[in-house]
Amino acid sequence: EKIEFTTEQQALMRVITDAYNKHQIPQDVTKKLLQDQYSTEENFLLLTEMATSQVQVLVEFTKNIPGFLSLDREDQIALLKGSAVEAMFLRSAQALNKKMPIGHTEVLEERIHKSGISEEFIKPMFNFYKSIGELHMVLEEQALLTTITILTPDRPYVKDQPAVERLQENVLDLLRKMCVLHHPQEPQYFARLLGRLTELRTLSHYHAEMLASWKVNNHKFTPLLCEIWDVQ
Numbered sequence: 427e428k429i430e431f432t433t434e435q436q437a438l439m440r441v442i443t444d445a446y447n448k449h450q451i452p453q454d455v456t457k458k459l460l461q462d463q464y465s466t467e468e469n470f471l472l473l474t475e476m477a478t479s480q481v482q483v484l485v486e487f488t489k490n491i492p493g494f495l496s497l498d499r500e501d502q503i504a505l506l507k508g509s510a511v512e513a514m515f516l517r518s519a520q521a522l523n524k525k526m527p528i529g530h531t532e533v534l535e536e537r538i539h540k541s542g543i544s545e546e547f548i549k550p551m552f553n554f555y556k557s558i559g560e561l562h563m564v565l566e567e568q569a570l571l572t573t574i575t576i577l578t579p580d581r582p583y584v585k586d587q588p589a590v591e592r593l594q595e596n597v598l599d600l601l602r603k604m605c606v607l608h609h610p611q612e613p614q615y616f617a618r619l620l621g622r623l624t625e626l627r628t629l630s631h632y633h634a635e636m637l638a639s640w641k642v643n644n645h646k647f648t649p650l651l652c653e654i655w656d657v658q
């Protein structure tokens with residue numbers, strides 16, 4: 427059917443997409459993936475640097491989500507802490523599946539495989555990466571899905587859940603329309619996207635165990651990651 431976007435929805439789409447494009451890990455950080463040391467320790471350090479940079483980028487992106495800065499400040503922190511891992515799974519999935527700068531895809535995949543992550547977590551992680559790749563999301567859908575993940579009302583310690591729900595509902599409605607617009611042959615596409623959010627929650631639980639079981643001896647995380655992941 428004919429898809430109509432309200433002026434508010436067009437503005438919301440523009441703001442979120444522009445913010446998503448603007449806030450990316452800087453090239454001088456991602457190009458370090460191409461350096462030639464591939465020890466477990468070196469891979470772990472590089473991934474730690476990627477994650478730290480990604481969290482900084484995520485915070486800046488989140489501040490651009492319309493209505494986010496009007497939420498209670500403690501709720502803003504609770505939403506960021508609760509969604510950081512999931513948003514990073516989405517971002518790293520998009521990086522691994524898109525034509526990243528020459529060779530980054532292979533080296534990022536290689537470094538994740540050889541960074542001391544237990545085999546039991548590698549499998550679900552790369553199944554997720556594959557399932558995201560098969561969706562062939564357009565950039566707007568990636569930006570909206572990341573926003574929906576951040577605006578999940580039932581994260582731990584969120585006090586005013588209805589306020590978050592109201593923001594998330596606007597983005598869900600917009601994503602539903604975008605899916606019909608970009609994938610007219612697949613009426614179930616929107617439902618498939620939301621199914622990825624369920625898989626993200628599972629991966630997020632795995633991740634807590636991943637942090638504990640990291641085999642890299644005396645693995646150290648950066649202060650920012652320790653704060654957002656409540657480790658050390």
Ligand SMILES: CC(C)c1onc(-c2c(Cl)cccc2Cl)c1COc1ccc(-c2ccc3[nH]c(C(=O)O)cc3c2)cc1
Pocket residue numbers: 451456457470473474475476477480510511514515517518521526527530534538647651
């Ligand atoms: C602290 C480190 C070791 C860590 O712990 N868990 C994870 C972890 C893991 Cl493996 C998997 C999933 C989530 C987390 Cl959160 C990580 C590493 O996290 C990231 C790895 C890569 C990227 C990332 C994102 C976008 C990118 N673009 C490009 C580019 O070249 O354009 C490279 C790139 C890298 C982000 C987080």
